Amino acid sequence: xxxxxxxxxxxxxxxxxxxxxxxxxxxxxxxxxxxxxxxxxxxxxxxxxxxxxxxxxxxxxxxxxxxxxxxxxxxxxxxxxxxxxxxxxxxxxxxxxxxxxxxxxxxxxxxxxxxxxxxxxxxxxxxxxxxxxxxxxxxxxxxxxxxxxxxxxxxxxxxxxxxxxxxxxxxxxxxxxxxxxxxxxxxxxxxxxxxxxxxxxxxxxxxxxxxxxxxxxxxxxxxxxxxxxxxxxxxxxxxxxxxxxxxxxxxxxxxxxxxxxxxxxxxxxxxxxxxxxxxxxxxxxxxxxxxxxxxxxxxxxxxxxxxxxxxxxxxxxxxxxxxxxxxxxxxxxxxxxxxxxxxxxxxxxxxxxxxxxxxxxxxxxxxxxxxxxxxxxxxxxxxxxxxx
Amino acid sequence: xxxxxxxxxxxxxxxxxxxxxxxxxxxxxxxxxxxxxxxxxxxxxxxxxxxxxxxxxxxxxxxxxxxxxxxxxxxxxxxxxxxxxxxxxxxxxxxxxxxxxxxxxxxxxxxxxxxxxxxxxxxxxxxxxxxxxxxxxxxxxxxxxxxxxxxxxxxxxxxxxxxxxxxxxxxxxxxxxxxxxxxxxxxxxxxxxxxxxxxxxxxxxxxxxxxxxxxxxxxxxxxxxxxxxxxxxxxxxxxxxxxxxxxxxxxxxxxxxxxxxxxxxxxxxxxxxxxxxxxxxxxxxxxxxxxxxxxxxxxxxxxxxxxxxxxxxxxx
Numbered sequence: 001x002x003x004x005x006x007x008x009x010x011x012x013x014x015x016x017x018x019x020x021x022x023x024x025x026x027x028x029x030x031x032x033x034x035x036x037x038x039x040x041x042x043x044x045x046x047x048x049x050x051x052x053x054x055x056x057x058x059x060x061x062x063x064x065x066x067x068x069x070x071x072x073x074x075x076x077x078x079x080x081x082x083x084x085x086x087x088x089x090x091x092x093x094x095x096x097x098x099x100x101x102x103x104x105x106x107x108x109x110x111x112x113x114x115x116x117x118x119x120x121x122x123x124x125x126x127x128x129x130x131x132x133x134x135x136x137x138x139x140x141x142x143x144x145x146x147x148x149x150x151x152x153x154x155x156x157x158x159x160x161x162x163x164x165x166x167x168x169x170x171x172x173x174x175x176x177x178x179x180x181x182x183x184x185x186x187x188x189x190x191x192x193x194x195x196x197x198x199x200x201x202x203x204x205x206x207x208x209x210x211x212x213x214x215x216x217x218x219x220x221x222x223x224x225x226x227x228x229x230x231x232x233x234x235x236x237x238x239x240x241x242x243x244x245x246x247x248x249x250x251x252x253x254x255x256x257x258x259x260x261x262x263x264x265x266x267x268x269x270x271x272x273x274x275x276x277x278x279x280x281x282x283x284x285x286x287x288x289x290x291x292x293x294x295x296x297x298x299x300x301x302x303x304x305x306x307x308x309x310x311x312x313x314x315x316x317x318x319x320x321x322x323x324x325x326x327x328x329x330x331x332x333x334x335x336x337x338x339x340x341x342x343x344x345x346x347x348x349x350x351x352x353x354x355x356x357x358x359x360x361x362x363x364x365x366x367x368x369x370x371x372x373x374x375x376x377x378x379x380x381x382x383x384x385x386x387x388x
Numbered sequence: 389x390x391x392x393x394x395x396x397x398x399x400x401x402x403x404x405x406x407x408x409x410x411x412x413x414x415x416x417x418x419x420x421x422x423x424x425x426x427x428x429x430x431x432x433x434x435x436x437x438x439x440x441x442x443x444x445x446x447x448x449x450x451x452x453x454x455x456x457x458x459x460x461x462x463x464x465x466x467x468x469x470x471x472x473x474x475x476x477x478x479x480x481x482x483x484x485x486x487x488x489x490x491x492x493x494x495x496x497x498x499x500x501x502x503x504x505x506x507x508x509x510x511x512x513x514x515x516x517x518x519x520x521x522x523x524x525x526x527x528x529x530x531x532x533x534x535x536x537x538x539x540x541x542x543x544x545x546x547x548x549x550x551x552x553x554x555x556x557x558x559x560x561x562x563x564x565x566x567x568x569x570x571x572x573x574x575x576x577x578x579x580x581x582x583x584x585x586x587x588x589x590x591x592x593x594x595x596x597x598x599x600x601x602x603x604x605x606x607x608x609x610x611x612x613x614x615x616x617x618x619x620x621x622x623x624x625x626x627x628x629x630x631x632x633x634x635x636x637x638x639x640x641x642x643x644x645x646x647x648x649x650x651x652x653x654x655x656x657x658x659x660x661x662x663x664x665x666x667x668x669x670x671x672x673x674x675x676x677x678x679x680x681x682x683x684x685x686x687x688x689x690x691x692x693x694x695x696x697x698x699x700x701x702x703x704x
Contacts, residue, residue: 276592300664302640
């Protein structure tokens with residue numbers, strides 16, 4: 001994969017003396033830096049080479065924003081420890097809604113521990129899935145920020161928690177100190193066909209590199225997950241996704257895969273002109289997409305169904321047991337592709353828990369009860385926002 | 389800015405006319421000559437003094453017409469102090485706002501051009517951009533090079549930059565073709581914007597120009613068909629463009645429509661989500677009496693109806 005280059009560091013005056021900041025500066029000794037009182041503003045393209053260190057003023061740990069309740073979500077928890085991604089995928093949502101385009105890391109990351117402790121203590125019986133990689137690639141900036149290395153020692157001590165790092169890179173050697181002694185860390189790769197990677201996932205690791213990364217993660221004894229998200233419609237997609245899945249299961253032992261997600265390409269309509277301007281040749285703005293129930297552009301449903309069905313069946317031909325779920329899809333798609341549909345988002349959460357409990361008995365997870373999961377807060381519970 | 393404006397009549401030749409500050413297109417004031425000929429200039433021009441000359445700030449059309457008609461003296465409001473460029477732009481903007489509540493896109497583009505020419509500070513430019521509610525980038529200046537038919541359309545329908553952002557990268561000949569097309573069909577802004585979105589995507593996908601798309605024989609035939617009215621032409625063209633942009637969705641819709649056509653629809657009508665995102669079909673029936681109810685029951689019991697509805701459900 002292409003080298004991530006940081007051309008300049010901006011440091012919020014308030015955090016210049018923090019140990020986190022000093023560590024980043026040690027990792028980037030020759031990079032020009034500027035102490036500032038205001039957040040730097042750059043274009044999207046320029047911002048991908050600018051690192052800004054500041055304090056995060058909001059809440060680090062929160063429920064995955066998901067989408068409208070017309071589609072099922074899964075009650076995943078996200079940590080926004082970094083904002084902005086240097087990998088520059090054509091479909092990236094960050095191009096559209098980030099106020100600032102620079103790569104921003106937060107020196108007050110320790111707040112994550114307080115926030116998660118509160119959440120974790122509230123749900124002693126719950127199997128919690130939480131991860132970074134929502135507003136950034138989890139590992140793309142690791143060699144400069146070491147943020148994952150700071151989070152892992154905390155999360156590895158947490159019972160009933162799966163801590164997921166999501167990436168499109170292959171830089172995982174920093175994990176060696178945690179090898180074979182961290183059973184709740186999930187190394188996760190977003191996978192796509194080599195053709196899709198080449199045409200829309202610029203600056204990311206190739207499929208071969210990602211799979212080699214996964215193989216290495218397996219050797220280090222970590223659990224893994226894979227996200228076929230976004231699934232991109234392209235010429236020969238059937239054959240290409242088939243081959244990609246074959247390569248995946250040839251490379252890793254399916255028993256170490258905790259979950260696999262499927263999600264079709266989707267975007268807010270406002271993102272399309274931005275993509276068109278930044279990547280005029282990309283095929284993703286040329287396909288047939290309709291405005292879906294959540295007001296996002298999605299592939300036409302019969303096409304989504306065809307793609308999901310093909311990919312799901314191929315995965316199942318390699319593993320009958322690995323947990324496969326849809327990210328932000330409706331009950332119809334679940335029903336038609338998998339032959340059943342969860343009744344709501346909390347049901348999806350329960351199905352995760354049930355699969356993890358059954359497949360990883362060595363972790364001593366609490367036996368999930370359907371009623372308990374139904375009673376949990378959910379982003380699709382209308383009263384939820386009021387309660388928090 | 390502190391100044392003491394006062395009004396007096398000065399010689400029309402004494403006034404310096406800087407085109408940069410004319411934010412109105414010359415063609416929009418075609419009725420002015422007659423009015424000035426008949427009753428003279430009623431609203432004074434606005435000028436400021438610079439090196440003992442008067443520099444025009446507002447009233448470009450009036451001064452041009454006055455000079456053309458050989459009017460010797462014109463009334464002016466004189467700003468006695470030479471303002472900074474920023475104050476000038478501010479004044480120009482406010483003068484426009486006193487006439488129309490919100491400047492149109494052409495006027496905004498001209499004000500923005502002034503800002504780019506006279507203000508170097510990036511933050512001040514940004515503040516102006518926000519004040520004028522302009523999108524990012526300098527593409528908005530493209531409207532200043534648009535042909536007259538397009539500029540007149542923008543003014544007539546008071547379109548915003550957000551509405552015309554797709555067109556900002558078009559070549560002049562494509563803009564001309566698009567707005568000629570709109571004029572041929574007396575197309576309202578909302579219709580044009582809907583159609584142009586499809587046109588834009590078709591031209592992008594098929595790598596052809598707007599001009600060549602709109603010059604296609606099939607489209608010309610519809611435009612020149614005297615047997616159908618402009619509304620019908622608009623609907624047919626919209627359908628045509630949609631099918632071309634969304635062939636897969638259109639094929640599904642055609643299949644559904646064929647099935648619906650085959651249903652005996654006297655007892656109920658059928659509708660479905662045209663984007664196929666919502667599952668199921670809707671049966672709509674109005675029951676005014678028992679006979680309507682029995683008709684509905686019989687229609688649904690009919691095996692042909694059942695087969696057709698089953699077929700429809702398979703496709704949804």
